[in-house]
Amino acid sequence: MKQFFLTLAGVFAGMMLFFVGLPVLLIVSAIGSAQPSVPGRAVLELDLRQGLTDQTPANPFAALGGAVSVMDVVEALDRAEEDSQIKGLFVRLPEGGMTPAAADELRHAFRRFRAAGKPIVAHSQGVMASGAAVSTYMLGASSGDLWMQSNATLEAVGLATEEIFLGRAFDRYGVNAQFEQREEFKNAVNAFTQSDYTPAHREATLSWMNAIYEAAVGKAAQERRRTPDQLRATLEQGPYPAERARQLGLIDHVGEMEQARDAILERAGRGSRLVDFGEYVRAHVPGGGGSIALVEGEGSIMTGYGTIDLFGSGDGIYSDDVAEQLYRAAEDDDVKAVVFRVSSPGGSPVASEQILAAVRAVRAAGKPVVVSMGAYGASGGYWIASEADEIVAQPTTLTGSIGVYSGKMALGDALARFGVDVRGLAVGGAYADAYDAGEGFDAQDRAVLAQQVDQVYADFITRVARGRDLPPERVREIARGRVWTGAQARELGLVDHLGGYHEAVARAAALANLGDAADVRVKRYERDLGPFGGLFQALGGASTSLRGLMALGAVLSDPEARAALAQIRDAQTSQGRAMVLAGRGVG
Structure with missing residues (x-):
């Protein structure tokens, strides 16, 4: 009995440390690092190997890990151009591919930083032939001084994508995937219904891939002072070890990270020190007030208010949150224009329409x-943008996908093979059980x-026809669920200007007659959780997760329960996916 109470006390103490001690430690850490000092001569160190979100994560503790977003980098480098304490930038490049639009946005920020007379050194531990590796190389080239580790390899030989098609497997195991798509290029569910690319899927994918590849090679060629054809021919004959890449003029130096770091510190001048980029971002937290409101949304679009999970990013565009921010901006007398940053597939x-209604309200307020x-500004992401005064996109932003899909996966036959029978009951109209997972749609459904x-x-x-001032017939021609790049969308009238956040602020200032965009104050709107709201939400998610883990641990002490759970887990995994896909999405 004594051992039991000791164990119980230990568990209680551990829970108190987790739910009280950890949050207090995090808050104290956050307060202590909220305004870190910047030395008189500083070189910012930007580590892109952790990956980048487009916008600052909703999780209030994410920044404590040093993570930064594309928006963080752009805004901080714009400030650093005029900051006499900042003498240079040291960049650690990722080994894999970067999101092409993010690479484009950072490239422009790098070029503005260099134009202000401040040097950049970028160091790579290799560029692997995965995804958009050529975008990573393009960004490294834009630094003007690209280093590579001695035993690393440059594999920026092209652009590749891969998709797993489950159509044959579903046929074999009795999963009936039933979807309606509008139109033939709306390929979001092809992975569940096909065994290969359809002609339309292949055509659209190769179209945006070629456009992104050619754009990245062209910009890298500009940085390396070559023609696009010359650089493309050289890259495609790779991969190359670091020294061979230097001999071919693809990089500037071969050396270790410490050598590259010492090189930028030397260029910055005696007494220069490295400063973590995240610390610099936190040292310049934007203040309140402003002539332009910034409202942000990243991730899938859904109804309701967002929640914050201590163990997750909290990403997502929640219609109540974003609409509320837009309405606040409409009513704020100090706000003369709104920049709405969207990155969503x-x-x-219905969530998209709620947000679009708020966009209309801002415009109605003048x-x-x-x-x-x-x-991304695709599908629902384009819906919420469609009636803005102007749309600004990177040349490589995936844009459009004006189309719709809906449906479900019927799992009754598949589960029956494992002795699991799905039976449902319904009252009311004939459509009441249309989305049940056991049976497929009948003809009426x-x-x-x-x-x-x-x-x-x-x-x-x-909405697109009205917002873009195009005839509906023309929109139907260019819609059909097809994904375009930003450059292609501009030619079609779906986008007004090519550029990023910097250019969007300039356009908003011009439309509102605010004068020079450099003198305009920007006010970031975000959900107001209060001083402890984020903490309580985070703990709510944490406690739910912990309760689930404790319950699971108890169940798994029984060998028979473990065997039963293995079968149920497989069934629930498939059913969960069906429920998600059954949502009437425009994604």
Whole structure:
């Protein structure tokens, strides 16, 4: 009995340390590092190997790990151009590919920083042939002084993508994937219905891939003072070890990280010190007030208010949150224009419409709205942007995908093979059990589903036609669920200007007659959780996770329960996916 109480006390003490001690430690750490000092001669160190979000994560503790976003980098480098204490920038490049639009945005920020007379040194431990590796190389080239570790390899030989198609497996195991898509280029669910790229899927994918590849090679060629054809031919004959890459003029120096670091410190002058980029961001927290409001949204679009999980990023565009911020900006007398930063592959059409209604309200208040697109402005992400005064996108932003899908995966036959029977009951109308996972749609259900999808697609076309001042017939021609790059979308009239956040602020200032954008104050709008709101939300997610882990541990002490859970887990994994995909999305 004594051992039992000792164990119970230990568990209680551990929980108190986790739920009280850890949050207090994090808060104290945050307060202590909120305004770190910057030395008189500083070189900012930007480590891109951790990956980048487009915007600052909603999780209030994310910044404590040193993570920064594309928006953080752009805003901080714009300030650093005029900061006499900042003498240079040292960049650690990722080994994999970067999101092309993020690489484009950072490239422009690097070029402005260099134009202010401040040097950049970038160091690479290799560029692997994965994803958009050529975008990583392009960003490194824009530094003007690109180093590579002696035993590293440059594999920026092209652009590749890969998709796993489950159509044959689903047929074999009795999973019935049933979806309505508008139109043939709306390929979000092809992975579940096909065994290979359809002609439309292949055409659209190769189109944006070629556009992104050519853009990255062209910009890297400009930095390396070559023609695009020359650089492309050289890169595609790779991969190259570091020394060979230097001999071919693809990089500037071969050396270890410490050598590259010492080189930028020497250029910065005697007494220069490295300063972590995240510390510099936190040392210059934007103040309140401003003539332009900045409202941000990143991730899938969904209804409701967002929550913050201590163990997650909290990413997502929640319609209540974003609409509320836009309405506040509309009512704020100090705000003369709004920059709406969007990076989203899509989501719920009703959530998208709620946000678009708020965009209309800002414009009705006489305040122009300029959308700045990040990595994606696609599907629902384009819906919420469609009626802005102007849309600004990077040449490589994935844009458009004006289309809709809806459906479900019927799992009854598949689960029956494992002795699991799905049975449902329903009362009311015939459509009440249409989205049950056991059976597929009958003819009447499928007809209703098709009608709903047609209506949402028609609504999407109407909003784009109205917002972009295009005939509906023209929008239908260029829609069809097809993804374009920002450069292609500009030619089609879906985008007004090419550029990033910097250019979007300039356009908003011009539309609001605010004069020089450099003198305009920007006020960031975000959800107000109060001083402890974020902490309580984070702890709510943490406690839920912990309760689940404790319950699971108890169950798994029984060998028979372990065997039963293995079968249930597989079934629930498939069903969970069906429920997510059954959402009537425009993603």
